[in-house]
Amino acid sequence: MTKEERQVFTRRIVSSNKSELIVVLFEIFFCYIDCAKEGYCDGKRGDEASKEAIRHALEVLAHLKADLHFSKETAQLSGRLYAIYDYCQRLLYKTMSLGRAEQLDEAEGLMRELHEAFRKVAEEDQSKPLMQNAQRVTAGYTYGRTDVNEMDVLLDNSRGFFV
Numbered sequence: 272m273t274k275e276e277r278q279v280f281t282r283r284i285v286s287s288n289k290s291e292l293i294v295v296l297f298e299i300f301f302c303y304i305d306c307a308k309e310g311y312c313d314g315k316r317g318d319e320a321s322k323e324a325i326r327h328a329l330e331v332l333a334h335l336k337a338d339l340h341f342s343k344e345t346a347q348l349s350g351r352l353y354a355i356y357d358y359c360q361r362l363l364y365k366t367m368s369l370g371r372a373e374q375l376d377e378a379e380g381l382m383r384e385l386h387e388a389f390r391k392v393a394e395e396d397q398s399k400p401l402m403q404n405a406q407r408v409t410a411g412y413t414y415g416r417t418d419v420n421e422m423d424v425l426l427d428n429s430r431g432f433f434v
Contacts, residue, residue: 272302272327290393293338296331297386303328304379308372316370325363325375332360355381 280302283295303324310321336356339349359381362374 272299272306272324276302288393288396288399290389290396293335293389294386294393296335297382297389300328300331300335300382301379301386303331304375304382307366308375311366311370311372311375322367325367329360329363332356332363352385355385 280295280299284292287295306324307321307328310318310324336353339353341349359378362378366372366374
């Protein structure tokens with residue numbers, strides 16, 4: 272994952288509510304899967320960078336599994352999601368051990384279907400962002416030669432912290 276991608280994901284996480292945060296996690300997973308696929312193209316068995324990307328994707332899956340709520344009302348749905356996440360984790364481990372990318376494609380396909388469902392849920396969720404005192408960033412007021420410059424809006428040194 273590039274530095275710019277990390278910055279974009281960080282900004283999105285800061286401004287996300289609960290539903291949007293799950294969507295961002297899925298997109299981080301896809302970013303790592305794309306990085307991992309580069310090491311398995313043209314019959315390669317995966318380089319160290321692709322294995323590192325798979326390890327990061329496994330961490331995202333572990334985070335998604337840990338975020339499931341097994342309350343009485345949601346136990347059945349959470350159990351099914353847990354099984355899918357667990358299956359995707361096993362597929363990624365197989366990719367690293369066997370050195371073939373077919374399992375990456377299968378895991379990505381399953382996660383893309385879930386991503387679409389979570390994206391639709393996030394569109395309907397009107398709750399407030401999880402981080403209330405986060406700094407807002409605005410892009411596009413000024414332009415550089417090759418990119419859009421960003422600036423902080425309403426700078427507040429305390430942002431809720433008082434000594």
